[in-house]
Amino acid sequence: MSTTEAPVRVLLVSHYYPPHLGGVENVVRQEAVRLAAAGAEVTVLTSGERSSSTLEEGVRVVRVAAWNGAEKAGVPFPVLAPTVLTTALRLARRADVVHLHDCLYLTSWAAGLAALLTRTPHLLTQHVGMVQHPSAVVRGVQQAVYAVAGRALLRRARRVITLNASVAAFVLRHGARPERAVHLANGVDTELFRPAADADERARARKEFGLPEDRPLVLFAGRLVPKKGFDLLLAAHGPAAGHDLVFAGDGDSAPLAGRAGVHHLGTLTPERLAVLYRACDVFALPSTAEGFPLTVQEAMASGLPVLTTDDPGYAPYALDRGLVRLVERDPEVLRAALAALTGDQELRERMGRYSRGYATGSFDWTEHAATLLRWYREHRG
Structure with a gap:
């Protein structure tokens, strides 16, 4: 950045932010901290148990009080106090650019409206498409939101950022x-x-x-919901399986209770999860409609062989399909693929080396932040 150029003032908007645990909030934190380190003036608008404003790692974090009871039912949708709109207006008015994360949430609706009213340009990162939730009501609400608020936010965005081909097609639709x-x-x-x-x-x-020291360990990290495929891994894990399953995440843990060779560790901080990756032999995530989740990137960086869904969203990444297992969401297919991996240490080692090399060469937060900063400067008024 030129010494004569004023710092970019950016408002990042996310429904959750650490210490709440999850993929989107980890992404937003990394962006916020890296952008601040690169010289941007960063504020985050998010939800919290109570309204507050704190300075964290060089980032101003503004939390609006929210009710989060729906998350217990597997719907991570905080309902914020009405002050979210006035707060968003105040923050957008002094920002050069507003960066929304996912158009499904109240934080994005409020900040998107504030950006419109203050004539502040906004960018939008869309992380996922339609989630095939088991509840028809939840699916219907998603469709309605994307058809109205989502469409307006996507249409007005100066840039719409996506992580994979499936979500790219979704935002265009x-x-x-x-x-x-x-x-x-x-x-x-x-x-x-x-x-x-x-x-x-x-x-x-x-x-x-x-965890046992004498058994291959297959790790699943994510919420225990059907979208993530934890139930498929359980269905694929019979009494004769040559490996144990390790689950890290919250949600409906009842199907895991009392199962031989199944270990549930609950939700872990990123630091604890990093240690768990190093304890395991294979990472498996047969999820749907996600493309390239953050946990897959973390597993690859940790040098683990990866088994995940054969999703068209992976296309932009040009993965070596011989060294990353992309399979159908079918228990029998998963059973065979996991048996092949856990029974072949040499194959696991080759896949693990590929994973680590790909991650270090392709997933750089500093480069990610530099790209965002370039776009912010391009679009600020």
Whole structure:
């Protein structure tokens, strides 16, 4: 940045932010911290148990009080106090650019309206498309939101940022201007998420979590909801399986209780999750409509072989399909693929080396932030 150029004042908007745990909030935190380190003046608008404004890692974090009871039913949708609109107006008025994360949430609606009223340009990162939730009511609400508020936000956005081909197609169907749609991969902290240095470190990690030392471990990290495919992994795990399953995440844990060879560790901080990756042998995430989730990037950075869904969203990443297993969401297919991986250490090692090399070469947060900063400067008034 030129010494004569004023810092870009950016308002990042997300329905959740750490210490709340999850993928989107981790992405927004990384963007916020990296942008601040690059010289931007960063404010985050998000939800919280109570309204507050704090300085965290060089970032001003403004939380609006919200009711979060729906998350217990598997619907992560905070309902914010009415002050979210006046707060968004105040913050948008002093920002050069507003960056919304996902158009499904009240935070984005309020900040999008505030950007319109204050004539502040906005960008929008869309993380996912339609979630095939088991509840018809939830699916109907999603469709209505995307058809109205979502379409308006996507249409007005100076840039619509997507992480994979499936979501790129989704935003175009819902109003995004084709010439404004761009692909930008998330980064990953390759120092935090790294392979185990040796067998001793892996053994210590297993002991820390109370995991068996003499069994291959297949890790699932994510919410325990059908969209993520945890139920498919359970269905694929019979009494004769040659591996144990390890689940890290919250949600409906009842199907996991009392199952032989199944370990549930609950929701973990990124630091604890990084240790768990190093304890395990394979990462499996048979999710749907996600493309390239952050946990897959973390697993690759941790040097784990990856087994995930054969989703067209992976197309922009040009993965070597011989070294990343992209399979159908079918228990029998998963069973066969996991048996092949857990039974072949040499294959796991080759896949793990590929994973680590791909992550270090392709997922750089500093480069990600530099790209955002360039776009912000381009679009600020």
